[in-house]
Amino acid sequence: MKILIAGAGEIGYELSRVLSEEKHDVTVLDVHKDALKKVTDNLDVLAIEGNATSPLTLVEAGVQVADIMIAVTSVDEVNIIASMMAKRLGVKSIIARVRNDEFTRPNAPITPSELGIDVLIHPELSAAKEIHQLIKRASASDIVSLADGHIQLIGVRFEQHSPIVGKTLEDFSGLYDSFSFRVVAISRRGTTIIPRGSNRIMALDQVFIICKTDNLKTLIGAAGHQEESIRRIMIAGGTEVGHILARKLNNDDQKWEIKLIEPDPDLAVDIANELKNVLVLNGNPTDPNLLAIEGIQEMDAFISVTDDEESNLISCLMAKHMEVKKTLALVSKSQYVPLSQTIGLDAVVNIKAAASDEIHRQIRSGNLLTVKALQGINAEIIEVIAGNKCAVLNTPIHSLKLPEGMVIGGILNNGSSEIATGDTVIRKGDRVIIFATPKAISKVEEIFK
């Protein structure tokens, strides 16, 4: 596919990387030379210098022959104008990042489609949603609902005292044979393992398990976590993510006790005025005195979402040191994501990944239903519908020759869900949940055509 990406910022870069790895024909457009140089130095993409709101530049960048344009510059207005022009110039589908929520509200006076935008993404909102989910399911580092919520994929860290540590996956399933679950990936010190039955689980492994929603608790227990109930939450940073998150928590029925720290006095006042149930503190989120006065030791969760990712990690470390049950940092460098396990953070949320997820999901909406990339692990979850020409129909999974880097996790058939085991058979029309590394994704597409 020919894809034009306007904006080579963090999200644009991440998208270019992922999409070029998937062998798409990617062109990147940006006004900043430095940003473009970084793209051309590292990735196999075409880079064009110019303004995305200039029709000539758009034409030069091949907008007329592109299948998709993705407008992800840092400015809402540029993205909107670029989308309107690209639509005129004949791009088939347009994805744009717009932070202003006026277009997506129920009675919006102007809808995104009127601006030529097919899919509107809001990475900060997605990140906030993800954090919100993680707070509600406190022990997991990742949580993805699949098959309309019947099946969950959770990422959970196995603690030293877990009875499973040191055992093989076969032993693990033997210990819990009353229900089925499937370990689909293990992340160990930054490397991703798509495991076989003989692999062993080690302490501090980040293990990704597909299971039915009812069995979540048992598995989290097996990993050595008590299902923690969270009530007191401290949010460091009233950034867009922090603000949206605080707003979501503020509007929850659940009675959270929320404190939000924001260094900018004006922003702090704005948030305090808006959110009734949030105690807003004006101060530096990395100031240990402030954290001590506001009782960080008594917090159940500490969420650091400032713009400075290094201080996010540091303040989460401080919180961890104070024995806060759940710490969560917002990072945007993917290189930092594996760090979280090493230093013992409970979860990191990567805003770039959140954005590229959302876009990914749209690009592959052929027979691939949803795609979700996971933090700190080089693999994705895909839902596909097994079509007529599917190469793996009517054969038990254990006798299939599946390509390297791909695991079938579960199957959904007429509303009944099933966790895949060796004996599971895929039939025509089934929705299949697959776990695959980026390189295996094209093979998945081939198999399930």
Next chain:
Amino acid sequence: MIDLLNQRVNRPRIDFRLITGILGGLIFCLGVALLAPFFVSLIYEESSWVAFLITASFSMISGGLLFYFFRPENELRMREAFLIVTLTWFLGSIIGAFPFTLSGTLEFYTDAVFETMSGLSTTGATILGGVTAEGVINPAIEDLDKSLLFWRSLSHWLGGMGIIVLTLALLPLFGIGGMELFQAEYSGSTSDKITPRIQETAKLLWTIYLGLTLVQALLLWAHPSMDLFEAVNHAFSTLATGGFSTQNSSVEAFNSVYVDVVIILFMYLAGINFAMHFRLFTGNFSSFFRNSEIKFYTLLIIIFTLGVSLALFILDTYSLADSFRYGSFQVVSILTTTGFGTDDYSLWLPFTGSLLFLLFFTGGCAGSTGGGIKMIRLLIIVKNIRREFKQILHPQAILPLRIGDRLIDQSTLRTILGFFVTYFIIFAIGALGMTFLGYDFLSSAGASIASLGNIGPAWGDFGPADNYAGIPAAGKWLLLILMMVGRLELFTVLVIFTPFFWKN
């Protein structure tokens, strides 16, 4: 309202022609209102008809002439509005006092002005039925001509009418003592917007005021102990939260639970913001019942009714039924600053009395006819205190002040705190003035707060069974000024006496 560009270039800073013209119009209206007691005197064939006719025609002729020669041409500005408001109440009392002396009922003009100001400011303090400092015996309330009784009640009712418009339509424009809060109350959402023009607002609110008065008069008339005359007078007095009665012993004279209950109910209603009544009648129940000020007001009434009634039952050994009957009546009467009585609270034991004394520092809701500090200010001050405590524990927290869903900004809070402090300073000056005239501390403090808060009956020498007749003239003027200052939300009057007001 202040349309600078359409003003004439040579417009004076304070346009006295404009003020004179508008006051002339208002005096003319007063004259028209004075025709009502004139007709009452004709109906009851009383000799006071002459006094009313003279006063009415004097007002109408002089007011009409002033209005004719100084016809208002310019737009009203803030300073002129302050002067007009203050002078309206003052001249109203000066002129409205004529019938009392012209009819020969009162010997001293000061007494007449005191009685009229007490009426127009909806205070309800009286000099009738007592011996003046000069030794003259003022007639008892029951011995007064019915037309004069009617004029007293009517002055309450007119004062209440004026105050509703003043607090809901005029003062919000100038942000007096946080009054802009109630203006914003309806301009906030467009759906239930009371039309912003003062005249329209006034008409709507007066219709409600008139409607409530009619209903109460009918309900009271339905009881055999009251005739139509008494029912109308008490309805006027109740809706204005005034407190003048046609009986020396006030509502106690009717000795009826039914009358007590009706009056309690309407005192309660009169103590509520009339803009809220408007919403209630347009079917907007949720905004009425979710209103923080009304909730606070109702809660305070319930708490104090329980407190006072239980104290009456336990300490004063009243029967349980009597405790609640008299307890609830006095609590609502004082809290709404009405000042009706069914029982002499000055004879209650110290604790019971002290509970009631606290209520002298409350007042009705803003935008009601009730006087005093007002519920909303107390509520904001209470919330601010709570916030100060929280701030000590969270030094870096940003703690917005909210009343319901509304944010109270710093400048509003400042004017409200300013109001609060000024209120107590004036109260102290008033009390000091009364002690200078030789009254004991409790009587002086009581008289000062009862006048400033527009309540009426006070403590000690001025208890519910006593009157203000015996005070020397200087004291009467002091108290009647307090009534006016309290009624007009302090700053409206006080600002005129600051040098800034007159400076360019």
